[in-house]
Amino acid sequence: MVDDAILIGAAAGGQAMHVEVVFDRGIFLPGLSLWLDALRQQDTSVVSHAHSDHVARHRHPVLTHRTRLLLGDYYDRSEPVELEYGEPLETPEYTVTLHPAGHCLGSAQTLVTVRSSGERLLYTGDLRTRPSPINEPAESVVCDTLIIESTYGHPAYTFPPQDEAIATAVRVISQWLDQGTLPIVLGWRLGKAQETLYYLLSAGFAVACDESVYDIARRYEEAGVCFPGDYRVFNGSVADGEVLLFPPGKKAREQMNGQGLSGRAARHLELTGWAAGKGAKPWGSGRPGDASLPYSDHADFNDLIAYVQAVQPRQVYTVFGFPDLAQRLRQMGYAAVHLGKNATPADQALQMPLL
Numbered sequence: 001m002v003d004d005a006i007l008i009g010a011a012a013g014g015q016a017m018h019v020e021v022v023f024d025r026g027i028f029l030p031g032l033s034l035w036l037d038a039l040r041q042q043d044t045s046v047v048s049h050a051h052s053d054h055v056a057r058h059r060h061p062v063l064t065h066r067t068r069l070l071l072g073d074y075y076d077r078s079e080p081v082e083l084e085y086g087e088p089l090e091t092p093e094y095t096v097t098l099h100p101a102g103h104c105l106g107s108a109q110t111l112v113t114v115r116s117s118g119e120r121l122l123y124t125g126d127l128r129t130r131p132s133p134i135n136e137p138a139e140s141v142v143c144d145t146l147i148i149e150s151t152y153g154h155p156a157y158t159f160p161p162q163d164e165a166i167a168t169a170v171r172v173i174s175q176w177l178d179q180g181t182l183p184i185v186l187g188w189r190l191g192k193a194q195e196t197l198y199y200l201l202s203a204g205f206a207v208a209c210d211e212s213v214y215d216i217a218r219r220y221e222e223a224g225v226c227f228p229g230d231y232r233v234f235n236g237s238v239a240d241g242e243v244l245l246f247p248p249g250k251k252a253r254e255q256m257n258g259q260g261l262s263g264r265a266a267r268h269l270e271l272t273g274w275a276a277g278k279g280a281k282p283w284g285s286g287r288p289g290d291a292s293l294p295y296s297d298h299a300d301f302n303d304l305i306a307y308v309q310a311v312q313p314r315q316v317y318t319v320f321g322f323p324d325l326a327q328r329l330r331q332m333g334y335a336a337v338h339l340g341k342n343a344t345p346a347d348q349a350l351q352m353p354l355l
Contacts, residue, residue: 019114019121019145021317023339027123027147029112032093036110036123036147044081046096048125049107050190062089064098066106066223070190070216085136102128102138103297104191105220111141121145122311126320128296129303130162133198134225135191138307146313150338151298153318153325156277158300165295169269170203172291176267177241186270189213189247192297194220196271197245201229206242208234213245238264271295301325308334 022028026038026045035045037054047063048054050070057074062081083089085108089096094115098108103126112121122143129138159165169185176183185200187193193213200207207229209217214233221227234244248270273296299307304325308316316336318326329336 019112019119021145021147021339023317023319027319029121032112032114034094034112037125046098046110046123048101048110048123049104051104051126054125062096062098064106064108067108068106069223070104070106070219072219085139099139099141100136101125102130102132102135105135105194105223105225107135109139109141111143119144121147122313123147124149124307126151126297127299127304127307129299129307132195132297133202134195134220140307140310142311143313145315145317146308146311147317147319148304148308148325149298150304150318150321150323150325152273152296152300152321153304154277154322155301155324155328157273158302159273159276159294159296162295165271165293166199169199169271169293169295172269173200173205173243177243180264182238182244182264182266184244184246184266184268186246186248186268187213190216192271193217193245193247194225195297197231198227200243200245201227201231204229206239207231208238208242208244210234210246212247267291269293273298273300276300305329305332
């Protein structure tokens, strides 16, 4: 028995589907003995992307080559199964193929096709459907059962066009430089920071990066990504006109506090989807610093709705976020259940009107 898990036998079209779904620190398909993004060590688990909240030291992690590249030596003692997008992994019970998720370099959706029934189950992992200058674009994969992340699955989180957010960021940074202040731009060290680096260099800024951001950017280059300019590791000093790029956390706070560097006051800018919230607040929210603009490497609420419509599932599970997405999908006629801390109880879920 799985502790603290939610187990639901999916139903669609008035008939029971074959695949059951367990949400318990990852996604488990008990009928197939298959884990997806398990956070406890497993013999085999698909790893959708390289962010630490989707990774554990599995014996046989199934992942893309670029995800393996970003993880460095993390799986040196494992026996990884590296797949190209669309390349099948065949077992007697099912076939797995990975498809671009658009979230960060190498990120993948997982399509599981059950041999006995032909059912197609799709797990998105973290999903971003808007274009990125450095990531593979997300692919819409038609399926019967969809397990979709709902990080921004609340109507408050609708993002403006990306080019508008970036243009505003460039304007703010330029103003700060003109005022003699030190701009510090914050982005998570893997994915968001490299995308931010690309935009900063495209706008003509000189950039000094935190060492972790720099090292991962070099792995992006090894994977074939070209950044439009030169950048360096931050070494404790900063030149006139230079912008610092840090992950959120202690190092950035140390530079923001007091006088910053060389007597210059430091100001900080964060690009984050949480800046779009109007009343709905994430756990531990409260954006620090001077400016926060709505730009994310996740799909917003409307993007998630559009993706569900594109892939045409009969059953939907939402995970890793707000339950509001599942509620809206039910209003639209989908059989949809949210799995998580605020999950719909299984006895209620099975009474939903089904298509």
